[in-house]
Amino acid sequence: MNNAIDGAISAGGLVIAGERSGVGKTTVTLALLAALAQKSPRVQSFKVGPDYIDPMFHQRATGRPCYNLDPILTSETYVQQCFAHRCRDAEFALVEGVMGLFDGASGLSDVASTAHIARLLNLPVLLVVDCGRLSRSVLAIIHGYRTLDPRVHIAGVVLNRVGSDRHLDLLTDALSSIDIPILGVLRRQDAISLPDRHLGLVPTAELPHLPEILDRLAHLGHTCFNWAALTPLLQTPHPPAPTSPHTPPPPRPHAPTPPRTTAPKIAIAQDPAFSFYYPDNLDILTTLGAELVSWSPLTDKRLPADIDGLYFGGGFPEMFAAELAANQGLLTQIKTALQQGLPAYAECGGLMYLATTLVDLNEKSWPMVGLLPNAVRMGKRLTLGYRQATTQQPSPFLSQGQCLWGHEFHRSQLDTPPARPLYQLKRYGAAQPHATEGWSLHRVHASYLHLHWGDRPEVAQALVAACTRYAQSARPKVAPFQR
Template identity: 35%
Template sequence: MPDVPVSADSYLHYGDGFQGGQFYLYSIQPHSEIGLAYSLLNKISKKGVGIMLSLSLNEQNIKNVPRLVIGAPQGRSGKTTFTLGLLRAFARQGMAVQPFKKGPDYIDASWHTAAAGYTCRNLDSFFMKRNQICKSIFDQSVEKNITIIEGAMGLYDGLDLQGSSSTAEIAKVTRTPVLFVVDATRMTRSIAAMVMGYQHFDPDVQIVGVVLNKVARVRHEKMAREAIEEFCNIPVVGAIPKDVNLCIPDRHLGLVTKGEFDETDKLLDYFADVISEHVDLDKILTLARSAPELPSCSESIVPNLTVEYSLKNRGLKPKIGIIQDAAFSFYYPENIEALKGLGAEVVPISALSDNQLPGDLDGLYIGGGFPEVFAAKLEENETLRGDIRIAGENGLPIYAECGGLMYLGRSIRTSSQNFEMVGLLPFDTQMEGKPQGHGYTIMETNPDQSWFEEKAEIKGHEFHNSKVINLAPHVKFGLIVKRGHGIDGQHDGICYKNVFAAYNHIHALGCPEWAEGMINIAVNYHMSKWTQADKLLS
């Protein structure tokens, strides 16, 4: 089979491709810093499956991605409302804006997606490698005019003294300039001292502009602006007045989810109106265009398609249901894309409105969310709960995270009521007034599970105000907690038949074996159904 030569200033770019069942399209595009030549298979044909490779060249050097990190001295400075208004303001100008959120955050990311009109991605150096972070920006920013990365907490706040997993680390890893949002409440000249400290704390972090938030009056803005531009030598590109309407309602796990808010677009348009009036959008675009080239991400460019090829060659396409609704909305897009990339057919399901599971499912994925908020509606849907319980008892592979774990138990208990859930797993969950688990996690896999290799290290995160109670003593756990809380401080991942339910959330880029494990279990289940059918017919 002949090799296809590739010039040194090109790189392999792969995406969704053509997924009509037979062919997948991969393309070559310019990449100025990768001096590598890739040998590409011209065509693979085995049992009717082909891979088509296209050498289409794009003249634009897409490593020069216009981009900014939105940082702040601390949380509650106004980063999120500013970012949402900025995304929507650029989008209303007809610009293609790619949003990112630093850290493990589902809710802010969903608001970003609504504001920009493009799916927000998360960047996290705890469970993502540096080249994966750069590659995510690289891939998603193709044909976009600007990329905006919203930070989390204070700019330098991280896990340790070195600031690992901080917003600043993301800025450094990706060589992205920082636009600094400062709450100007009761400060004028002192803001310059604060900004100067952040400028010099780490010389590798480039703060290129400031946005003043909660400005009281014209004189307040003038004094702060002049001090920053005089002593810090960077421009103030916006001054947002105090406005009680510049907020999104929140609850125990953060902002209210976008799906629960009836007037999402009206609110986002209001944010954009304020930003358009009080912020210099042209100047921000100029600052974004000053970003240097992204670091090379060549290590992660060529995908491992071994599992995909083997599944395709066996003619299998497992059907996996995903419960996605207002109650269960915590999914990283990469997780769903990983399942699709390995050949799965993904079917959306609502636990609130669908009264039965789709036919011929080979697996079920239930993410996190707020089942406690929608507990009454979930309880009302008794037929679906019964369908899931029977399917699980009959061996359907089910992977559940956090809210999904709660849903599979017997009940959810609040301070005033008790709501029946699926009843597949032998426990109840009790809602508490403060977090029972919050932060990054490190788990080690047990042999009593079939989803991951034994003694593998699984990095993830958790954030839950519920705790498991009345847990049956015979339960088997698939995970040993090395960092975090899990179910009881020592274990996570309840295993029952083909069910795996944990508080731990994983990201497919940080845990690629998760998707492979789910696909393998789903394929085995699919084949076992046909084997049983053959026995009945023989």
């Protein structure tokens, strides 16, 4: 991968980076976004890496989808295209980094790190430093970050968890010798905690008090930062008149829209149990002509009427297993529809939902859809990381021998592996495969692997084509939708 691009630092946006994980990067990002959103309806945010949950908070703060910038799941070119395309109608642009500034997908390079993205986009960096146990040593940390890679321009720092005026004086005196702008100061008492659990932050749909939290964050944003210096960094160059924020994804000339005579209707499972979707994926489906219908496996008693496909994203079905299991009529209807040939794409939480049984964190078993002939059990071991996946057999949306990149992030395991697994998996940077996983049966693709279709639109194209064929067939009609 090419880790740099030529040219001067652009004034078209700002990257928020941490000197390591846990320094308050997300708090700073949300404080800035919430404050900016009170000034402008055209604040566009991005998140480095494959994370789903931080972007949910971004969207609640700005009212616009947050887009992931991940050169492994997509490509360097797509990262650049996505940023430019989504900023076309934006007044301000902000990118939240991942982990520490130079922490990449492996310890061997900074590929897929925040620094990598900053170089690709030619954007300046605002470095967040946890000063809770520091005084003069802050100088060594910031000096090191500024000089490690001269291609990365650190425009200023945010001093977080400052204990007192005296503490701030010590930090300021130490940094005076390297002439680094201090663009924000957050005190220890300013800390705003967001609840978390076994896979990170609790998603926004489960936080009824989130509007009050965002108001507090906006207050921090207005009062704790040097806006005279930050505003020029955040502004996009010559923003045009506002248009719809739901613009289509960047064009991919190698994947033309297939001819069609019927617009397929794809039902998207969207509720607190299933909420992990890349906005690009949904936008691509729409661009390819699909009609997307949102529904809830938690509360809806039947599938939407006359649908031609299902898309189950990831999420936290284990936290809502009792409610999902109690919706027996829906579980039966889904299983029957899938066995009769309704196309479906399921990732992670979606795979768990299609299993026979879900064993939750309290070791209690709950019946699920029952399409996949095995149980899924929550455990303590976290399976995490980028995976190069090679298809071992064709699925409804992938051909045999196809190679693509995805990401795993789960604490559950199937009790028995598939007899004919869909994927052979290899960890990022590894020489040899380490595991197999995934199901392909009927017209259902089910896997733990999360895919971003930005640079692989052929997956979405195949899904839309399968749903179009189903729409044109003499399919069994789904009963009318009831709530």
